Amino acid sequence: MRPIFELARFSNALERTMKVFKYTGLARHLAYDLPEQLVANFAALGVHAIYPWQSSCLMRSGVLSQSKNLVYTAPTGGGKSLVADVVLLKKVVRQPSKKALLVLPYVALVQEKTKWLRRLVEGLLKEECQDGLGLNARKPRSSEITVVSFYGGSKSKAAWSDCDIAVCTIEKANMLVNSAIEEGNIDDLGIVVCDELHMLDDEHRGYIFELMLTKLMCLQIGIQVVGMSATLANPEVLADWLQAKFFVAKYRPIPIHEHLVYENAIYPSTNSKEFLKTASQLSSSNPTQKPTQPTSIIEQSVHPGLSSPLTNAVVALAVETAEQGYGALVFCSSRASSQAIACLIARTLRHIPSNAEVLERRVDVLASLQALPGGFETCLSDTIPSGVGFHHAGLTVEERDIIAEAYDNGTLKVIVATCSLAAGINLPARRVILNSARMGRDMVGPAMLRQMRGRAGRKGKDEIGETFLCCQKVELEPVAELLEAELPAVISCLTPEKRGIKRAILEVISTRMISTYEGLQEYAQNSLLWHTAPNHKMVLDMLDIAILSLLKDKMIEVTEFDTYAPTALGNAIVASGLTPEDGLFVHADLRQALSSFVMDSELHLFYLFTPIPNHTQSFAMTNEVSWPTFRNLLEQLDEPSLRALRLIGINPALVNRLANDGLDNVPERTEDEIRTARVYRRVYSTFALRDICNEIPINTISLKYSLPRGTIQNLAQTCHGFAAGMIKFCRRMATPISHIVPGQSRNQDDSMIGPDAQLIGAGTPARPTISGSEAAGFSMLAAVLEHMQSRLYAGARADLLEMAQVTFVKGRMARMLYESGLKSVRALSEADAKKDILPIMMSVSGWKLKQIERDVNKEVESEGEGKGRPDDLYEMRRKKLEEKLLRKAEVMVRSAAAIYEREVLRTADFEE
Numbered sequence: 046m047r048p049i050f051e052l053a054r055f056s057n058a059l060e061r062t063m064k065v066f067k068y069t070g071l072a073r074h075l076a077y078d079l080p081e082q083l084v085a086n087f088a089a090l091g092v093h094a095i096y097p098w099q100s101s102c103l104m105r106s107g108v109l110s111q112s113k114n115l116v117y118t119a120p121t122g123g124g125k126s127l128v129a130d131v132v133l134l135k136k137v138v139r140q141p142s143k144k145a146l147l148v149l150p151y152v153a154l155v156q157e158k159t160k161w162l163r164r165l166v167e168g169l170l171k172e173e174c175q176d177g178l179g180l181n182a183r184k185p186r187s188s189e190i191t192v193v194s195f196y197g198g199s200k201s202k203a204a205w206s207d208c209d210i211a212v213c214t215i216e217k218a219n220m221l222v223n224s225a226i227e228e229g230n231i232d233d234l235g236i237v238v239c240d241e242l243h244m245l246d247d248e249h250r251g252y253i254f255e256l257m258l259t260k261l262m263c264l265q266i267g268i269q270v271v272g273m274s275a276t277l278a279n280p281e282v283l284a285d286w287l288q289a290k291f292f293v294a295k296y297r298p299i300p301i302h303e304h305l306v307y308e309n310a311i312y313p314s315t316n317s318k319e320f321l322k323t324a325s326q327l328s329s330s331n332p333t334q335k336p337t338q339p340t341s342i343i344e345q346s347v348h349p350g351l352s353s354p355l356t357n358a359v360v361a362l363a364v365e366t367a368e369q370g371y372g373a374l375v376f377c378s379s380r381a382s383s384q385a386i387a388c389l390i391a392r393t394l395r396h397i398p399s400n401a402e403v404l405e406r407r408v409d410v411l412a413s414l415q416a417l418p419g420g421f422e423t424c425l426s427d428t429i430p431s432g433v434g435f436h437h438a439g440l441t442v443e444e445r446d447i448i449a450e451a452y453d454n455g456t457l458k459v460i461v462a463t464c465s466l467a468a469g470i471n472l473p474a475r476r477v478i479l480n481s482a483r484m485g486r487d488m489v490g491p492a493m494l495r496q497m498r499g500r501a502g503r504k505g506k507d508e509i510g511e512t513f514l515c516c517q518k519v520e521l522e523p524v525a526e527l528l529e530a531e532l533p534a535v536i537s538c539l540t541p542e543k544r545g546i547k548r549a550i551l552e553v554i555s556t557r558m559i560s561t562y563e564g565l566q567e568y569a570q571n572s573l574l575w576h577t578a579p580n581h582k583m584v585l586d587m588l589d590i591a592i593l594s595l596l597k598d599k600m601i602e603v604t605e606f607d608t609y610a611p612t613a614l615g616n617a618i619v620a621s622g623l624t625p626e627d628g629l630f631v632h633a634d635l636r637q638a639l640s641s642f643v644m645d646s647e648l649h650l651f652y653l654f655t656p657i658p659n660h661t662q663s664f665a666m667t668n669e670v671s672w673p674t675f676r677n678l679l680e681q682l683d684e685p686s687l688r689a690l691r692l693i694g695i696n697p698a699l700v701n702r703l704a705n706d707g708l709d710n711v712p713e714r715t716e717d718e719i720r721t722a723r724v725y726r727r728v729y730s731t732f733a734l735r736d737i738c739n740e741i742p743i744n745t746i747s748l749k750y751s752l753p754r755g756t757i758q759n760l761a762q763t764c765h766g767f768a769a770g771m772i773k774f775c776r777r778m779a780t781p782i783s784h785i786v787p788g789q790s791r792n793q794d795d796s797m798i799g800p801d802a803q804l805i806g807a808g809t810p811a812r813p814t815i816s817g818s819e820a821a822g823f824s825m826l827a828a829v830l831e832h833m834q835s836r837l838y839a840g841a842r843a844d845l846l847e848m849a850q851v852t853f854v855k856g857r858m859a860r861m862l863y864e865s866g867l868k869s870v871r872a873l874s875e876a877d878a879k880k881d882i883l884p885i886m887m888s889v890s891g892w893k894l895k896q897i898e899r900d901v902n903k904e905v906e907s908e909g910e911g912k913g914r915p916d917d918l919y920e921m922r923r924k925k926l927e928e929k930l931l932r933k934a935e936v937m938v939r940s941a942a943a944i945y946e947r948e949v950l951r952t953a954d955f956e957e
């Protein structure tokens with residue numbers, strides 16, 4: 046290792062850093078040209094030296110000088126993120142006018158990375174300006190670096206303009222890039238880092254990576270692109286596409302010892318070839334083949350639940366790891382089996398004594414789970430005391446966070462999870478145990494298998510890593526095939542069989558990036574599709590077909606200059622982040638609402654705010670509708686609500702028939718039938734959304750609709766973003782925007798176009814692409830939806846709506862204030878922040894106090910009494926929290942006073 050950051054012996058960070066430079070040679074450090082504070086921050090986070098491969102990768106010409114794009118791969122846990130962190134932070138510090146986008150596929154990863162980067166930029170300043178040169182140069186002004194996360198369901202209201210580094214999900218990143226192009230400030234973007242680049246070939250979400258990167262490649266304005274992955278079979282192809290340097294590293298700081306387990310026997314496999322050989326020998330019926338010898342045998346338990354050798358092996362291996370005081374991650378094929386296996390492991394571990402302090406921490410974990418407003422999976426009460434948790438998408442985010450944190454800090458020793466955990470968060474383990482290699486009924490793919498096994502032995506957490514792939518006889522052959530399988534080459538998802546290029550074309554026309562046919566051809570030539578297609582004519586034909594289809598669907602039009610311009614519809618679809626197909630679906634629903642909107646029931650509005658099936662893939666999948674429940678819900682509706690549903694297209698007789706016949710779903714053979722099925726599924730979700738807004742606990746809703754709590758929570762979180770998208774859709778439909786010059790188009794809140802908006806081409810008339818009355822209708826609908834949006838944000842009934850306008854008063858807080866007598870904005874405006882509001886806020890934040898207590902105990906335990914007395918530390922942090930909440934309470938009172946004053950003035954105006 047090259048010890049550029051070697052340190053630890055010095056107390057003061059800066060002093061430490063200076064010593065580092067002397068020790069390692071300034072020349073080496075200057076090669077990276079990193080600010081001292083950044084070096085110190087890396088060291089404080091445990092990165093004292095850089096791996097040789099990281100150094101070689103960074104030193105590829107043009108990478109650090111930010112003139113070259115970079116694509117690289119390294120094994121899981123190999124330290125890829127550090128390379129990207131260095132390039133990204135250097136850009137932001139040295140070119141302070143530039144912003145950085147960091148794109149990750151999962152919300153949990155976005156949150157984790159945001160926390161990491163915030164710690165990394167602590168005290169790190171970007172240089173604001175440097176006027177003049179030499180002796181006359183003015184000293185640069187400096188300012189702090191802001192890191193903001195963007196993802197669906199995020200409560201943050203931060204805007205692109207507020208941040209230096211935006212950490213985003215793929216969809217949000219694409220939307221940010223679209224808005225920046227449209228608003229003419231894409232120049233502000235200096236670097237885009239794409240983690241998990243292999244996701245490019247994920248048909249559901251990954252193709253948006255390609256749309257975004259193709260735009261950046263086409264723009265040619267020097268935005269540096271950095272892409273990385275542990276599972277890229279063809280980095281050179283991607284590098285060629287992105288005009289990037291590429292680098293392949295094989296280094297893994299902690300090697301993994303791999304094993305195959307079959308019929309209670311453990312076979313070693315030092316590499317995947319040997320693994321494959323062992324698996325093939327075991328599955329072979331050839332008597333002449335010399336049998337492979339196991340290294341050890343797992344004792345078969347007499348417990349009836351462990352009669353299957355596979356389950357017996359999985360449980361025994363997990364128990365052994367926990368007994369030795371290490372962490373084990375067990376991957377199962379389904380949510381149900383992960384819970385069942387967790388219970389079996391816990392039952393065995395129950396008889397093994399743990400120390401009193403650990404037991405107490407587990408009691409705290411359970412208490413935190415019990416305190417969750419959304420309820421918790423009661424089965425966890427059986428497993429947590431033994432140090433075992435489970436983790437899957439059926440749990441709420443809070444449950445998953447508590448379990449992951451307890452595992453990370455050693456309170457829990459085993460987590461049993463579905464494979465979504467492997468890619469979703471960075472939880473390391475001494476031992477990774479695969480209870481067969483399946484996801485549902487299918488075998489996992491080679492990339493996922495690598496991700497799962499890659500969780501074993503992570504630098505900074507453990508010094509050894511082991512994996513055990515446990516399988517049954519029938520699985521030996523598919524497992525052998527899986528092990529032999531090469532990682533599939535990443536290919537474009539824009540092929541006609543997958544997503545096609547319609548959305549891609551609509552986006553670039555709608556954002557005004559391209560308006561000519563030649564421009565569109567050039568765009569297509571910048572896509573991965575072009576780089577991987579065997580035949581370029583096919584791509585150009587696809588382009589023609591997509592243009593025709595967009596013209597036919599009236600999403601784009603041909604102007605009198607023979608260029609392409611978006612229609613209001615096309616613009617609305619792109620602005621609200623929908624695919625063209627989903628956009629048409631939503632448009633049909635909104636037009637119907639325009640023609641006959643049912644105002645005397647909330648149901649129609651809730652329907653329009655319900656994310657459409659496929660928009661949030663996890664909700665209301667085909668087989669998740671319980672038709673008997675649907676029928677019961679219809680039976681309880683009042684007349685206006687029933688009328689609303691009939692208008693939307695629900696036929697109660699059909700629901701009745703499906704419930705009686707025990708059928709799974711409405712038929713989906715023709716396009717009409719597919720649309721109808723989507724409407725039924727969306728309405729089912731609408732009922733759940735209505736319950737969420739009526740503050741029915743997640744637990745109760747989950748039971749009522751036979752849907753997991755995680756699914757209900759996902760609906761609650763995604764509906765806000767979807768509702769905002771619908772409002773944007775209506776606003777754009779209401780506005781003649783087709784000839785607005787980029788950069789002049791709209792206000793920050795994306796509301797109306799100013800009267801001075803410039804026209805493209807002298808004398809070009811601004812032609813609304815929909816009729817005046819329809820535009821007015823959409824404008825009215827936007828206003829109605831906007832009004833109702835606060836109902837969603839409040840998560841509370843109408844009587845709390847007024848309160849929910851006040852800053853920081855949302856959901857539970859609104860209810861608590863209401864219940865303690867502060868029932869109106871006026872009452873709140875007259876309240877005493879310290880005496881009346883602070884105690885309520887402290888009780889709502891009870892879980893935070895628990896968290897403080899846990900953190901203090903943990904720190905004192907690891908750093909000793911030098912940190913201070915636990916009680917004093919706790920008191921100090923409690924006071925800090927109190928001060929923070931008091932400031933919030935004061936803002937609340939001021940906000941309530943402002944709203945009340947406005948209200949009084951409005952009434953006075955009206956009375957005059």
Ligand SMILES: Nc1ncnc2c1ncn2[C@@H]1O[C@H](COP(=O)(O)OP(=O)(O)OP(=O)(O)O)[C@@H](O)[C@H]1O
Nearest residue numbers: 092094095096121122123124125126127275504505
């Ligand atoms: N040079 C280094 N010295 C010490 N620790 C390091 C170094 N580089 C990375 N690490 C640590 O190793 C761990 C794994 O690194 P990182 O998350 O960057 O790996 P990765 O290759 O991105 O893994 P994955 O593919 O699983 O996301 C992290 O805890 C990270 O802080």
